[in-house]
Amino acid sequence: MSRLPRAAAWAAAASGAAALAYPRVLELALQYNLRRLRAGDPEPLLRFDAQDVRFRFPGTSSWACELTSKEELRGWLRQFVDIGLQLHADEVVVKGPPWNTTVCIRCSDHLTTPDGTRVYENRAVIWGRIAWGLLREYEVYEDTERSLALDAWLATRSG
Numbered sequence: 001m002s003r004l005p006r007a008a009a010w011a012a013a014a015s016g017a018a019a020l021a022y023p024r025v026l027e028l029a030l031q032y033n034l035r036r037l038r039a040g041d042p043e044p045l046l047r048f049d050a051q052d053v054r055f056r057f058p059g060t061s062s063w064a065c066e067l068t069s070k071e072e073l074r075g076w077l078r079q080f081v082d083i084g085l086q087l088h089a090d091e092v093v094v095k096g097p098p099w100n101t102t103v104c105i106r107c108s109d110h111l112t113t114p115d116g117t118r119v120y121e122n123r124a125v126i127w128g129r130i131a132w133g134l135l136r137e138y139e140v141y142e143d144t145e146r147s148l149a150l151d152a153w154l155a156t157r158s159g
Helices: 003-038 070-083 144-158
Strands: 049-057 065-067 086-095 101-112 118-131 134-142
Touching (some): 101 134, 118 144
Parallel strands (some): 049 134
Antiparallel strands (some): 086 101
């Protein structure tokens, strides 16, 4: 076997190993970013967003929006953090190459008062598209009736 085919075989093996590691690396980064979000710091999560990220949260609750920039998303996440919502990724699915990656996250979120009362709980799926390490767009699908119930509870706290 000449050196060239052996080098090509090693390059192909290394490329294959990187392709296998890519989904796991994205999942670990996401889990870290969500831990930081739960601790009140949305910045690590925002570092993965493109400047012109598109974010959609369908429905009629106060959370519903269609945002088109990282700055708009920063404000939305700040509200999320300020009331103390806790988001946990239960399962992360990553598909595709680094230049066209689809990510799907099955997650749960909740809000617990300082006295330990769970006032909100929901499950969601987040679908997104990543290109070269930057989140380009994502959308959240969750039980919108529960989002409205959270709005109602929050209204009793601020009024």
